[in-house]
Amino acid sequence: xxxxAARIILHGKQAGNEKLRAAVGALRAEGHALDVRLxxxxxxxxxxxxxxxxxxxARVIAGGGDGTVNEVVGGxxxxxxxxxxxxxxxxxxxxxxxxxxxxxGLEDALRIALTAExxxxxxxxxxxxxxxxxxTGGFGTEITVATDPTLKKHLGGAAYLLTGLTxxxxxxxxxxxxxxxxxxxxxxxxxxxxxNGRQAGGGQVLCPDALVxxxxxxxxxxxxxxxxxxxxxxxxxxxxxxxxxxxAVLRWRIPWVEIEAEQGLYVxxxxxxxxxxxxxxxxxxxxxxxxxxxxxxLSGS
Numbered sequence: 001x002x003x004x005a006a007r008i009i010l011h012g013k014q015a016g017n018e019k020l021r022a023a024v025g026a027l028r029a030e031g032h033a034l035d036v037r038l039x040x041x042x043x044x045x046x047x048x049x050x051x052x053x054x055x056x057x058a059r060v061i062a063g064g065g066d067g068t069v070n071e072v073v074g075g076x077x078x079x080x081x082x083x084x085x086x087x088x089x090x091x092x093x094x095x096x097x098x099x100x101x102x103x104x105g106l107e108d109a110l111r112i113a114l115t116a117e118x119x120x121x122x123x124x125x126x127x128x129x130x131x132x133x134x135x136t137g138g139f140g141t142e143i144t145v146a147t148d149p150t151l152k153k154h155l156g157g158a159a160y161l162l163t164g165l166t167x168x169x170x171x172x173x174x175x176x177x178x179x180x181x182x183x184x185x186x187x188x189x190x191x192x193x194x195x196n197g198r199q200a201g202g203g204q205v206l207c208p209d210a211l212v213x214x215x216x217x218x219x220x221x222x223x224x225x226x227x228x229x230x231x232x233x234x235x236x237x238x239x240x241x242x243x244x245x246x247x248a249v250l251r252w253r254i255p256w257v258e259i260e261a262e263q264g265l266y267v268x269x270x271x272x273x274x275x276x277x278x279x280x281x282x283x284x285x286x287x288x289x290x291x292x293x294x295x296x297x298l299s300g301s
Contacts (some may be wrong), residue, residue: 005033006053006086006114011064012039014090020063023088024105032114039068049075050089053083056113059291060084061113065091066200069271073123073132073288084289086113092202096133096270099198099205100212100218100296113291119299120286121212124196124265132268134200134207134280137192137259138174138222138266145297172260173224180219180257185250192265194257194281195220196296211300212292215285219252256282 010288014020015038029032037048047060049072052060060083062072069087076083088109089097103109124131173188193200195218205264207218222245226301266275292299 003024005057006035006059006061007035008036008056008061008063008088008110009047009048009052009068010036010038011045011046011068011090012075014063017090017106020088020106022075023110025287026107027110028116029244036063041072041104045071046078046260047077047084049073049083050079051075052080053081055229057083059086059113059118061110063086063087063088065094065271066096067091068132069096073290074130076196076288077123077130077208077243082161082289084118084291084296086110086291088113093200095201095203096197098203099133100294100298101293101298111208112293114293116293118289118291119213119301121288121290121292121299122196123287124194124217125284125286126267126269126274128184128236128276129269130271130284132212133195133270134210135194135270135279136200136268137279149230174261175263176221176265177260178219178221178257180252180261181208181254183219183252183254183257185221189221191220192222192259193218193220196283211233211297213286213301214253215283216255217257217281217283219254221250222248224248256280 008024019158024034024036030286039045040050045064045068049060053076060072060076062085068091073085076085087097087102088106089102089104094104102112124135125256126135176189176192177186195210196212198207198210199205207220228262261277264275264277265279266273267279
C-alpha cells in the first residue's frame with residue numbers, strides 16, 4: 001500500500017466544482033498521488049470506497065456531506081481493509097466536519113485529509129446500519145424529513161432552522177422506553193440524540209461532550225415539558241443548542257441503548273431517516289481509522 005496514495009469519492013453533483021478541481025491540482029503539484037471517482041446514484045459512495053480499500057488505497061476521502069461520509073465509512077468497514085477515511089466537506093450542513101474542526105476551505109480540508117495523522121475512531125451501529133455522527137429522533141428528525149431539498153440548496157444548514165420555526169405548533173412528544181447499562185427510563189420525548197459526534201440538523205449541538213474515540217455513546221433526551229414550554233425549549237434548541245436548556249435534558253454515556261416506541265419513532269442516521277417501533281444502538285470501538293485535524297475536539301486522545 002503506497003503511503004500517500006489517496007482517492008476522493010466525490011458526489012456526482014460536484015463534478016463541475018472548479019474550486020475543488022484547483023485544490024486537487026495544487027495537492028498533486030506538491031507530489032501527492034491523488035485520483036477522483038464520481039458517484040452516479042445512491043449507494044455508490046460506499047461501493048467505490050470499498051473498491052478503493054480493496055485496491056490498496058491508503059486514504060479514501062469523502063467529498064460530500066454527512067451522508068457521503070456515512071457511506072464511505074460503511075464501505076471501508078464492509079471491505080475489511082485498513083484504509084483511512086478523510087473528509088472534504090461539500091454538503092449542506094457538514095455537521096460532522098464542523099464539529100471535528102475540519103476546515104470548510106477545500107484546499108485546507110484536502111491537505112488535512114492527505115497529511116494529518118489517521119487515528120482509530122468509533123462508529124455507531126443501529127441494527128444493520130452504521131452512523132459516524134449522531135442518530136436523532138423526535139422533533140429534529142421530523143424537521144430533517146420535512147425540509148425541502150431546494151431550500152437546503154439555497155440556504156444550506158439554515159434551511160433546517162427555517163423549517164423548524166414554521167412547525168412549532170406541531171411539536172408533539174413520542175412515548176418511549178429507554179433501556180441500557182444503568183438506564184431504565186420511560187416517558188414522553190420531544191428530542192432524542194444518540195451521539196458518536198456532537199451536532200446534527202444543520203448545527204444543532206445535541207451531544208456537546210461526545211468523543212469519537214472513547215468507546216461510548218452520548219445519549220440525550222429532552223422529555224415532554226408541556227406544550228408552551230416545549231415550543232420555547234425547541235426554539236432555544238434550534239437557535240442556541242441543547243446546552244441552552246440543559247436543566248431539562250437527561251444524559252447518559254453508555255456503550256449501547258435500546259429504544260421502544262409503540263407508535264413508532266423516526267430516527268435519522270447521518271441524514272437518512274428510518275422508522276421502527278424498536279431501535280438498538282451500539283458503539284463499535286475503534287472500528288475505523290479516520291483523518292482528523294490534530295486539534296479536533298472530537299478526539300480525546
